[in-house]
Amino acid sequence: xxxxxxxxxxxxxxxxxxxxxxxxxxxxxxxxxxxxxxxxxxxxxxxxxxxxxxxxxxxxxxxxxxxxxxxxxxxxxxxxxxxxxxxxxxxxxxxxxxxxxxxxxxxxxxxxxxxxxxxxxxxxxxxxxxxxxxxxxxxxxxxxxxxxxxxxxxxxxxxxxxxxxxxxxxxxxxxxxxxxxxxxxxxxxxxxxxxxxxxxxxxxxxxxxxxxxxxxxxxxxxxxxxxxxxxxxxxxxxxxxxxxxxxxxxxxxxxxxxxxxxxxxxxxxxxxxxxxxxxxxxxxxxxxxxxxxxxxxxxxxxxxxxxxxxxxxxxxxxxxxxxxxxxxxxxxxxxxxxxxxxxxxxxxxxxxxxxxxxxxxxxxxxxxxxxxxxxxxxxxxxxxxxxxxxxxxxxxxxxxxxxxxxxxxxxxxxxxxxxxxxxxxxxxxxxxxxxxxxxxxxxxx
Amino acid sequence: xxxxxxxxxxxxxxxxxxxxxxxxxxxxxxxxxxxxxxxxxxxxxxxxxxxxxxxxxxxxxxxxxxxxxxxxxxxxxxxxxxxxxxxxxxxxxxxxxxxxxxxxxxxxxxxxxxxxxxxxxxxxxxxxxxxxxxxxxxxxxxxxx
Numbered sequence: 001x002x003x004x005x006x007x008x009x010x011x012x013x014x015x016x017x018x019x020x021x022x023x024x025x026x027x028x029x030x031x032x033x034x035x036x037x038x039x040x041x042x043x044x045x046x047x048x049x050x051x052x053x054x055x056x057x058x059x060x061x062x063x064x065x066x067x068x069x070x071x072x073x074x075x076x077x078x079x080x081x082x083x084x085x086x087x088x089x090x091x092x093x094x095x096x097x098x099x100x101x102x103x104x105x106x107x108x109x110x111x112x113x114x115x116x117x118x119x120x121x122x123x124x125x126x127x128x129x130x131x132x133x134x135x136x137x138x139x140x141x142x143x144x145x146x147x148x149x150x151x152x153x154x155x156x157x158x159x160x161x162x163x164x165x166x167x168x169x170x171x172x173x174x175x176x177x178x179x180x181x182x183x184x185x186x187x188x189x190x191x192x193x194x195x196x197x198x199x200x201x202x203x204x205x206x207x208x209x210x211x212x213x214x215x216x217x218x219x220x221x222x223x224x225x226x227x228x229x230x231x232x233x234x235x236x237x238x239x240x241x242x243x244x245x246x247x248x249x250x251x252x253x254x255x256x257x258x259x260x261x262x263x264x265x266x267x268x269x270x271x272x273x274x275x276x277x278x279x280x281x282x283x284x285x286x287x288x289x290x291x292x293x294x295x296x297x298x299x300x301x302x303x304x305x306x307x308x309x310x311x312x313x314x315x316x317x318x319x320x321x322x323x324x325x326x327x328x329x330x331x332x333x334x335x336x337x338x339x340x341x342x343x344x345x346x347x348x349x350x351x352x353x354x355x356x357x358x359x360x361x362x363x364x365x366x367x368x369x370x371x372x373x374x375x376x377x378x379x380x381x382x383x384x385x386x387x388x389x390x391x392x393x394x395x396x397x398x399x400x401x402x403x404x405x406x407x408x409x410x411x412x413x414x415x416x417x418x419x420x421x422x423x424x425x426x427x428x429x430x431x432x433x434x435x436x437x438x439x440x441x442x443x444x445x
Numbered sequence: 446x447x448x449x450x451x452x453x454x455x456x457x458x459x460x461x462x463x464x465x466x467x468x469x470x471x472x473x474x475x476x477x478x479x480x481x482x483x484x485x486x487x488x489x490x491x492x493x494x495x496x497x498x499x500x501x502x503x504x505x506x507x508x509x510x511x512x513x514x515x516x517x518x519x520x521x522x523x524x525x526x527x528x529x530x531x532x533x534x535x536x537x538x539x540x541x542x543x544x545x546x547x548x549x550x551x552x553x554x555x556x557x558x559x560x561x562x563x564x565x566x567x568x569x570x571x572x573x574x575x576x577x578x579x580x581x582x583x584x585x586x587x588x589x590x
Contacts, residue, residue, distance in 0.1 A: 112532065156532055205558075212531055212558030220529045220558045283545050290542035297535035303554045304486050305541075306456075306493060389476035391485050396469055405465070408485050411557040 002034040002137065002164035005046060006181040007238040008079050009039045017179065017238050018086050021132060025092065029174070030127050033134045034167060035083050036160040037075025047075050047138075065110035069139075069154045073099075076136035076160070084134040094132040097122055100141035100150055102133065102167060108142040112156035115140060115163075115225075118170035137163040158211075158219025165222040169229035176231050178218055179238040184245030185210065185217045187260040187436045192428040196436075198242065199259065203250045204233070206259045206382055209413045213378040214264035223247060256383040258435045261428050264376040266316040267301060269406060269418055271309050271371075272326075272340070276364040281333040285366075286310050288331055296325055301376060302409045302418050311407065313374060313418060326368055328353040335362060342368040371406060377427045378416040379435055385412060397434050403427055446577065446586045447524040448570050451498040454517035454552045455482075458491040468492050471512055478503045483522075484553035484564055495520065495553055495564050517552060521567040525577065525584070526560045537561055540577065547576035 001024065003017045024031045038045040050071050054063040080096040087094035103120045106113035126133040137160025141150035155162050161178055168176035182190070184198040185207060202210075204227035208220040218235055226233040227249065236244030277285050289310060293300065298318050304311035314322050327342040328349040337360050341350050357363045379394060391408070394415055398405055403426065407418040419427050460467035468491070475482060480503055482494040491513075496504075504514060530536055540561055544551060549572055553564035565573055574586055 208529075208558040212529075221532070224528050224559065283548065283550060287542045287545035290538045290545065294535040294539035294542055298538060299531060299534050300537045303537065303541070303556075305551050305554065306486070306488060308488065385483075386481055388479050388481045389472075391482060392469065392472040392476050395465075395472070399465055399469060405487075407487055409555055410483060410485065411555045411560075411562060413557055 001031055002160060002176070002178045003036065003083070003238065004160065004178070004180045005036045005038065005040050007179050008035055008083060009043070013238065014083060014086055018083065018090055018092075020179070020238065021087060022090060022092050025132065031132055032123060032127065032167060032171065032173070033083065033132060034137045034160055034164040035076060035079040035134060036137050038079050038082070045075050045078055047072050050075055066151070069110045070152055072154050073136065073139045073152055076138050080134045080136045084132075087132055087134070092132055093130050094134055095126050096134045096136070097126070098136050098152075099139035099163065100152065102135040103170070104140035104163060104166065106140035106142050106153045106155070108144070108151065108153065110153055113140060113142065113153035115155065115166050118166050120167060120170045123167065123171065135163065135167060137161075139163075158221065161219040161222035162225065165225035165231065165233070168231045169225055172229075173231055175234060176226060177234045177236055177244075178222070179236055181237065181239065183237045183240060183242040184235045185215075185247075185260075188428055188432045189215070189263065192263075192425050193432050196260075196432065199245050200243065201246045201248055201253055202259060203253050203382065204247055205250060205413060206380060207233075207245075207247050209380050209411075210260055210262055213262040213380060213414060213416065214376070215260070215262045218247070254383075256381075256387070258379060258381045258384060260380050261432045261436055262378045262380055263424060263428055264301065264378070266421060267313040267374045267376055267418070268316055268319040269302065269311065269313045269371040269374050270319075270322065270326075270342070271304075271311040271369045273309050273367050273369070275308065276366055277338060278334070278336060281336065281338075284333055285331055285338060289326070292325055292329070293322070296321060298322055302407050302416065304407060304409075313376065313407075316372075319372075323368075323370070330357070331366075337363045338366050339363060340366045340368060342370070344370070373421045374406060374418050375421045375424050376409075376416050376418055377424065377431065378414045379431055380414045381435075382413065385410060385415060390415060394431065394435075397430060398427065401426065401430055403430070446526065446574055446584055448574070448586065449522040449524065450519075450567050450570075452495050452520040452522060452564065453498055453501045454493065454495050454520045454564060455504070456488070456491065456493040456515040456517075457512050458488065458515070459513040460491045464490060471509075474508055474512075478506065478509065480504075484555055484562075486553060493553070495522070517566075519567040520552065520564050521570045523563045523565055523570055523573055524560045525563070528559050530556060530559065530561065539580075543576050543580055544573045547572050549573045549576070 084094040084096035233247040301313040329340040331338040555562040
């Protein structure tokens with residue numbers, strides 16, 4: 001049973017969560033609990049707040065990832081100690097365990113460690129002795145060769161979900177329940193469509209794709225672990241008695257259907273024109289751009305390559321970095337020097353670089369056009385995208401509503417449209433009304 | 446990695462303005478012929494997409510033959526599996542740069558939670574695979590699915 005930040009945020013919330021644990025025990029289950037840090041962003045003990053403590057020492061000095069991990073893990077440590085104590089006060093023997101004590105072993109990538117294995121000896125022993133283990137989510141340990149002790153690591157975004165799935169898999173649990181403050185996986189963001197239904201059952205692939213495209217439900221890594229080990233996964237509301245969402249293997253839920261409508265965060269679409277790049281140099285030029293983006297660890301959306309241009313969307317948070325990285329970049333290829341201009345108005349760096357290159361015979365300016373204020377809305381569907389006319393239906397719906405679509409992207413499970421952020425709410429509501437309420441078709445042979 | 450062969454890349458250009466209406470009209474005609482398109486991307490004056498080889502002959506029929514079409518035959522969709530790609534910062538860019546640097550042109554791309562899909566020349570699929578395996582030796586290759 002994993003309880004997210006909002007489920008352990010207040011004494012009242014923790015009581016609700018604790019009563020669920022006790023109820024499970026009373027029903028004959030052997031509950032194992034995983035907790036997140038208390039509260040959400042901005043609240044005193046939330047992970048982001050703890051990170052801020054290091055940042056405010058000197059904002060110009062990037063904290064060491066090791067120190068950052070140690071500090072960030074404190075939120076879950078506090079949460080587990082408080083929750084275990086609460087269970088004890090309610091007459092339920094309990095013991096808090098850090099990730100390492102629960103046997104979560106990771107690699108040594110601070111801030112985004114991967115779980116290498118789980119040896120839940122301590123968890124099993126605690127259960128045998130009649131305790132309910134309350135495990136800190138989001139953390140593990142990296143056991144180094146000859147050094148004493150082990151290094152504490154954190155698992156990155158959604159890490160507590162991953163902890164729950166991994167512990168569940170290691171224990172061969174009957175089920176893993178992720179408790180949150182919504183009734184389950186919704187067919188779209190209820191902030192945009194208040195009556196968006198809760199999905200009773202979805203497949204691991206669908207839920208992972210929904211999460212990948214922006215919905216904050218279950219972390220894809222948690223769904224992947226549950227899928228791999230065949231552990232039934234549930235998303236439920238700590239504060240209601242609704243059935244929640246059951247996440248099942250594809251074979252248990254056949255049939256063509258639209259799963260839901262998701263939206264991602266704020267994006268900026270950048271398009272690098274290749275008109276001035278010699279066709280013989282284009283491959284090397286494009287590879288160079290992508291190599292730079294990879295070195296700067298930039299996540300890309302809506303990637304588009306053709307002979308005339310290269311386009312991609314980046315998060316607004318990464319935009320300044322990408323723009324700076326590309327601006328005034330000099331790419332010498334086969335006697336031609338290509339100079340990239342990523343600001344509409346030439347920057348000082350670009351002007352300086354341009355002057356320095358005056359002596360060269362062949363200098364070509366490669367302009368980058370930028371569309372700020374974008375976002376991505378996606379139709380996530382199962383066995384649906386292979387149907388002729390799907391693109392047409394989505395684009396026609398948006399066109400009739402005068403919503404401009406700047407670019408599209410698709411995969412086996414989804415179709416995404418890049419739209420102006422100002423149209424987000426209308427787009428989600430429109431696509432949800434048109435597609436997500438169609439219901440499920442009977443499976444075809 | 447998985448290699449799905451037998452695709453054709455189709456580029457529709459010189460559509461009359463307003464472009465979105467023209468694109469939709471072209472898509473209506475394509476739908477009427479029961480052709481499924483993938484990897485749709487807008488270009489300045491048209492669009493490009495990918496269809497199965499078996500659907501290509503339908504483009505010879507009226508009214509699609511009136512569109513200004515360019516076809517790239519013998520395309521494959523190379524799927525590179527990477528669980529939870531979004532959290533692996535820079536991974537998509539890294540894969541793309543490796544494939545292009547190996548001399549393989551990428552015509553289209555798409556992504557899912559656990560895979561990157563690239564449309565490439567079928568004849569260069571092995572080259573792309575080798576380039577990726579050099580950096581990611583743990584990656585295996587499956588047949589078409």
